[in-house]
Amino acid sequence: MRVSFERSGGFAGITMKRAVDEKDLAPDEVQKLHQLVEEADFFNLPDKIIPRSPQPDRFQYELSLEKSGRRHKVTVSEEALPEKLIPLIKWLMEKVRQARKGKESP
Amino acid sequence: MRPVGYMGIHSIIPPYMLEEIAKRGKPHQRDWALRNLALAGFIRGQRFALGILPSMAPVGHKSRTVYDCKHNDGEPPAGTLVRKEGDPPSKDIAVNEAYDGAGSTYDLYDDIYERNSIDNRGMSLVSFVHYDVNYDNAFWDGSEMVYGDGDGEIFDRFTKCIDVIGHELTHGVTQYEANLAYSNQPGALNESMSDVFGSLVKQRTLKQTAAKADWLIGAGLLMPNIHGKALRSMKAPGTAYDDPVLGKDPQPATMKDYVHTTSDNGGVHINSGIPNHAFYLAAMKIGGNTWTKAGKIWYIALRDRLRSRSNFAGAASATISVAKDLYGNGSKEMKAIRNAWKAVGVI
Numbered sequence: 288m289r290v291s292f293e294r295s296g297g298f299a300g301i302t303m304k305r306a307v308d309e310k311d312l313a314p315d316e317v318q319k320l321h322q323l324v325e326e327a328d329f330f331n332l333p334d335k336i337i338p339r340s341p342q343p344d345r346f347q348y349e350l351s352l353e354k355s356g357r358r359h360k361v362t363v364s365e366e367a368l369p370e371k372l373i374p375l376i377k378w379l380m381e382k383v384r385q386a387r388k389g390k391e392s393p
Numbered sequence: 394m395r396p397v398g399y400m401g402i403h404s405i406i407p408p409y410m411l412e413e414i415a416k417r418g419k420p421h422q423r424d425w426a427l428r429n430l431a432l433a434g435f436i437r438g439q440r441f442a443l444g445i446l447p448s449m450a451p452v453g454h455k456s457r458t459v460y461d462c463k464h465n466d467g468e469p470p471a472g473t474l475v476r477k478e479g480d481p482p483s484k485d486i487a488v489n490e491a492y493d494g495a496g497s498t499y500d501l502y503d504d505i506y507e508r509n510s511i512d513n514r515g516m517s518l519v520s521f522v523h524y525d526v527n528y529d530n531a532f533w534d535g536s537e538m539v540y541g542d543g544d545g546e547i548f549d550r551f552t553k554c555i556d557v558i559g560h561e562l563t564h565g566v567t568q569y570e571a572n573l574a575y576s577n578q579p580g581a582l583n584e585s586m587s588d589v590f591g592s593l594v595k596q597r598t599l600k601q602t603a604a605k606a607d608w609l610i611g612a613g614l615l616m617p618n619i620h621g622k623a624l625r626s627m628k629a630p631g632t633a634y635d636d637p638v639l640g641k642d643p644q645p646a647t648m649k650d651y652v653h654t655t656s657d658n659g660g661v662h663i664n665s666g667i668p669n670h671a672f673y674l675a676a677m678k679i680g681g682n683t684w685t686k687a688g689k690i691w692y693i694a695l696r697d698r699l700r701s702r703s704n705f706a707g708a709a710s711a712t713i714s715v716a717k718d719l720y721g722n723g724s725k726e727m728k729a730i731r732n733a734w735k736a737v738g739v740i
Binding site: 302344346347349387 | 584
């Protein structure tokens with residue numbers, strides 16, 4: 288499984304990206320990622336979850352996922368995030384922070 | 394970050410619950426619920442609205458409240474009232490910054506543009522500080538301002554900069570006036586209007602002329618170890634920061650470098666550099682205190698001429714025509730504005 292993650296927008300408008308490949312993760316991390324993707328029901332989420340009138344300065348998230356030959360991309364506004372997707376987003380943001388701190392190779 | 398998709402595909406909060414909140418919630422919760430009902434088209438023209446609309450009655454004078462979220466998230470944000478209009482300063486610097494910044498923004502609109510608060514009907518100004526944990530953002534949620542404390546690594550607290558506060562409140566003004574759609578060029582114009590008036594709140598507070606102003610947005614918001622002086626520069630878009638971790642400020646100054654993207658609602662925080670720079674060029678040419686002329690022209694365009702789908706070219710013709718009406722055909726002001734939009738390649 289491979290995940291590409293991007294957070295754009297916000298007041299600062301600074302885009303943060305991270306690609307995560309399960310090949311590079313420890314076994315417990317692989318298990319966690321699979322569990323989060325499962326709980327998010329990711330492959331059944333709509334492509335775009337964007338309100339008609341997005342709130343100014345909120346973040347926009349883009350997640351692309353490849354798993355066993357399946358691909359899906361979801362673009363979602365922060366204020367419209369489905370509850371079940373939030374843990375996956377938080378996990379990925381933590382990966383962005385870790386890469387930034389240089390605690391592991393990006 | 395525990396949002397609900399009340400307007401999106403997933404309608405988690407059903408209208409009847411919003412109605413309950415609108416009837417029985419605290420004032421800011423009622424405003425939030427009412428707005429979402431209105432956006433969803435539930436109360437337009439219905440009798441239901443009549444009984445609760447008085448809760449949004451204008452106060453008609455400056456009325457600020459600041460709530461402390463105590464690092465809780467939630468939509469709408471919730472918190473404890475920590476300072477209201479006329480109260481002495483708090484020991485909490487974020488509370489005082491939110492209060493004072495809202496006051497300076499109210500004053501710019503009231504003193505200079507004769508606007509009665511954000512909605513021009515005397516709406517009270519509600520701020521929430523200490524939202525969520527390490528929240529590196531500030532936003533206008535449709536009826537109130539919400540500020541995070543930053544992550545302490547890249548961003549300091551978002552109340553720190555008075556132009557950030559003016560920026561957020563101006564999103565409210567835009568919502569009640571042109572209501573510029575928040576994507577692509579109309580969205581970038583929406584962002585630019587917030588930067589323009591955010592900068593003017595700062596310039597007026599510091600008593601700076603166009604020539605003296607730094608024309609930066611969010612100066613001091615980046616932590617000292619980050620290579621950058623601010624988040625955006627209206628004077629030189631694309632030069633605010635250049636950091637090994639953050640990358641380089643992506644803002645273009647002219648249409649030649651317009652960024653086509655699906656990120657950030659179509660690059661609304663990126664392409665705002667173009668109208669921002671046009672405003673800077675016009676203000677520098679006109680000279681003096683920017684809020685008196687260039688600011689007034691932009692304000693009237695936002696209030697009376699721009700529409701939800703207006704693009705950069707629409708903003709150019711609107712501001713040129715307002716300058717013509719206010720200062721005369723062929724006036725120095727009108728020429729300055731036309732030349733500014735030409736310089737950035739919009740016309």
